[in-house]
Amino acid sequence: MTDPTAPRPSPDAFPDTFLWGGATAANQIEGAHDQGGKGVSLQDVLPRGLTGPRTSHPTPDNLKLQGIDFYHRYAEDIALFAEMGFSVFRFSIAWSRVFPHGDDELPNEEGLAFYDRVLDELEKHGIEPLVTISHYETPLALAEKYNGWTSREMIGCYERYVRVLFDRYGHRVKYWLTFNEINSVLHAPFMSGAITTPKEELSRQELYQAVHHELVASALATKIAHETVPDARVGCMVLALPVYPLTPHPSDALAAMHADHANLMFGDVHVRGAYPGYALRHMRENGIELDITDEDRELLTHTVDFVSFSYYMSVCETADPELRTAGEGNIMGGVPNPALQASEWGWQIDPTGLRIVLNQFWDRWQKPLFIVENGLGAKDELIHVDGRPTVNDDYRIAYLNDHLVQVAEAIADGVDVLGYTTWGCIDLVSASTAQMSKRYGFVYVDRDDDGNGTLARHRKKSFDWYADVIRSRGASLLRGDGTP
Ligand code: BG6
Numbered sequence: 001m002t003d004p005t006a007p008r009p010s011p012d013a014f015p016d017t018f019l020w021g022g023a024t025a026a027n028q029i030e031g032a033h034d035q036g037g038k039g040v041s042l043q044d045v046l047p048r049g050l051t052g053p054r055t056s057h058p059t060p061d062n063l064k065l066q067g068i069d070f071y072h073r074y075a076e077d078i079a080l081f082a083e084m085g086f087s088v089f090r091f092s093i094a095w096s097r098v099f100p101h102g103d104d105e106l107p108n109e110e111g112l113a114f115y116d117r118v119l120d121e122l123e124k125h126g127i128e129p130l131v132t133i134s135h136y137e138t139p140l141a142l143a144e145k146y147n148g149w150t151s152r153e154m155i156g157c158y159e160r161y162v163r164v165l166f167d168r169y170g171h172r173v174k175y176w177l178t179f180n181e182i183n184s185v186l187h188a189p190f191m192s193g194a195i196t197t198p199k200e201e202l203s204r205q206e207l208y209q210a211v212h213h214e215l216v217a218s219a220l221a222t223k224i225a226h227e228t229v230p231d232a233r234v235g236c237m238v239l240a241l242p243v244y245p246l247t248p249h250p251s252d253a254l255a256a257m258h259a260d261h262a263n264l265m266f267g268d269v270h271v272r273g274a275y276p277g278y279a280l281r282h283m284r285e286n287g288i289e290l291d292i293t294d295e296d297r298e299l300l301t302h303t304v305d306f307v308s309f310s311y312y313m314s315v316c317e318t319a320d321p322e323l324r325t326a327g328e329g330n331i332m333g334g335v336p337n338p339a340l341q342a343s344e345w346g347w348q349i350d351p352t353g354l355r356i357v358l359n360q361f362w363d364r365w366q367k368p369l370f371i372v373e374n375g376l377g378a379k380d381e382l383i384h385v386d387g388r389p390t391v392n393d394d395y396r397i398a399y400l401n402d403h404l405v406q407v408a409e410a411i412a413d414g415v416d417v418l419g420y421t422t423w424g425c426i427d428l429v430s431a432s433t434a435q436m437s438k439r440y441g442f443v444y445v446d447r448d449d450d451g452n453g454t455l456a457r458h459r460k461k462s463f464d465w466y467a468d469v470i471r472s473r474g475a476s477l478l479r480g481d482g483t484p
Pocket residue numbers: 025028136180181310373377423429430431432433438
C-alpha cells in the first residue's frame with residue numbers, strides 16, 4: 001500500500017503536544033436507548049443505516065438500541081483506551097439524552113449526569129475529551145415537528161442545547177466540534193440534517209436553506225463558546241474527500257474542481273466567515289435564493305479555531321456522462337479510481353490522499369487541523385492465542401500505519417496538525433449499514449449482526465501496535481519497505 005520510494009518524514013515528525021486517540025459517536029456505542037430519560041433519536045428508526053428505509057418507531061432489529069452498551073461499560077472501555085496511551089478521546093453527546101424531544105423546557109438531568117461520569121473517568125486517566133455536539137443523532141421529534149434543519153426553528157433548539165453543554169461541561173472540555181461531517185447533509189439529508197422529506201423530493205432550495213441554518217447554528221455555537229468558555233477551542237467537522245480528475249482532460253479537472261467546491265464551501269464559510277463566490281454562483285445559477293438575515297451574516301463572522309475532518313477515501317470525477325454513471329465510490333458520490341484497491345465495503349484506500357488533503361486544507365485555511373476519523377471497516381475473525389481471544393488484524397495495522405506515515409509527511413510539509421483519532425477505536429455499530437460486522441476497533445466487541453453475543457471486550461493485535469505507536473510518538477511506524 002505504501003510507496004517505498006517516497007521521502008521519509010523526519011523521525012520526530014509528531015510533536016510532543018500531538019494528541020493521539022480514538023473516536024466514537026453516542027448513537028453507535030451507548031445503547032440504553034430507553035434508559036436515563038433518553039428520548040428517541042433519528043438513529044433509533046434507521047435499522048439499516050443508509051441502506052434501508054426508516055421505520056415509524058424503534059424496532060428490535062436496530063443494533064443501535066443496544067450499541068455496545070457503552071452507557072454501562074464506559075469505565076472499562078476508557079481504561080482500555082488509557083492502556084493504549086490515549087491522550088484524547090472523541091465522543092459525542094446524544095442530544096436526545098439531554099433534551100429528549102429537542103425542545104423540552106428543561107434538560108434531562110439524568111442524561112447530563114451520565115456525561116459527567118464519562119468526563120470523570122477520562123479525567124482520572126488524564127485523557128483530553130473531544131466532544132461532538134451533534135453526530136447524526138438529532139431527536140426524532142425535531143425531525144418530525146420541523147422537518148429538521150430546513151426550519152429556522154432548529155437554530156434556537158440547537159442554541160439552547162449548546163448553552164446547556166457549555167454551562168455544564170465548559171470548565172472540563174476544551175475541544176468542541178459543532179456538527180459531525182456537516183457537508184454530508186448534501187447526500188444524507190435525514191441522517192445528517194434530520195430532514196424527513198424524501199431525498200428525491202427535496203428541492204435544492206430547501207436543502208441549501210437547511211445547510212445555511214446549520215452553518216449559522218455552528219457559528220452561533222462558536223460565538224457562545226468564545227463568550228462563555230474562555231479556554232474553549234471550537235472546530236467545524238467536515239467529511240474530507242479529495243477529488244482527482246479521472247483523466248488529464250481539462251474538462252475532467254474542472255468537474256473535479258466543482259465536486260471539490262461543493263465540499264470545501266463548508267470549511268470556507270466556517271473559516272472565512274462568508275459564502276465564497278463560487279458558492280454564490282452555484283446558488284444563483286440553480287435558482288437557490290437563500291433566506292439570509294443581517295443577523296445571520298454577522299453570526300457567520302464568528303469563525304472556528306480549528307478545522308477537523310474525517311478521512312476514509314478519495315474519489316475521481318469526470319465530465320463524461322457515460323463514465324460518470326459507471327459507479328458510485330461512496331455516499332458522497334464520485335467515480336471509482338482505477339489505480340486504487342478498495343475495502344470489503346468498496347471504500348477506496350488512499351493513504352496519500354490524506355497528505356494531499358492536509359496540505360490542501362492548510363494552504364487554504366491556515367488553521368490547525370485535527371484528523372478526527374480515519375480507519376478501516378473490515379470483517380474480523382476471533383481466534384485464540386495462548387488461550388486469549390484476539391484478532392490478527394494485520395490489514396488494519398497496515399491501513400493505519402500507512403495513513404499515519406502520510407500524516408508525518410504532511411507535518412514535515414509544514415502542516416499544523418493537532419492530533420489524530422482513529423474511527424471506532426472500539427468496535428461499534430456502523431453508521432452507513434448499521435452492521436456490527438463492519439469493525440474498526442483495536443478492541444473487539446463480542447456482538448454479531450443479529451445482536452447475539454456477550455458484549456465482552458478483547459484486545460486485537462492492533463491494540464498493542466497502536467500502544468507502541470503512541471508510546472514511541474510515531475517512531476515505530478513502518479514505511480512500505482519495512483523500515484522505520
Ligand atoms: C463517518 C461517520 O461518516 O464514517 C461515522 O462520522 C461513521 O459515524 C464512519 O461510523 C464510518 O462509516 P461506517 O458506515 O463504516 O460506520
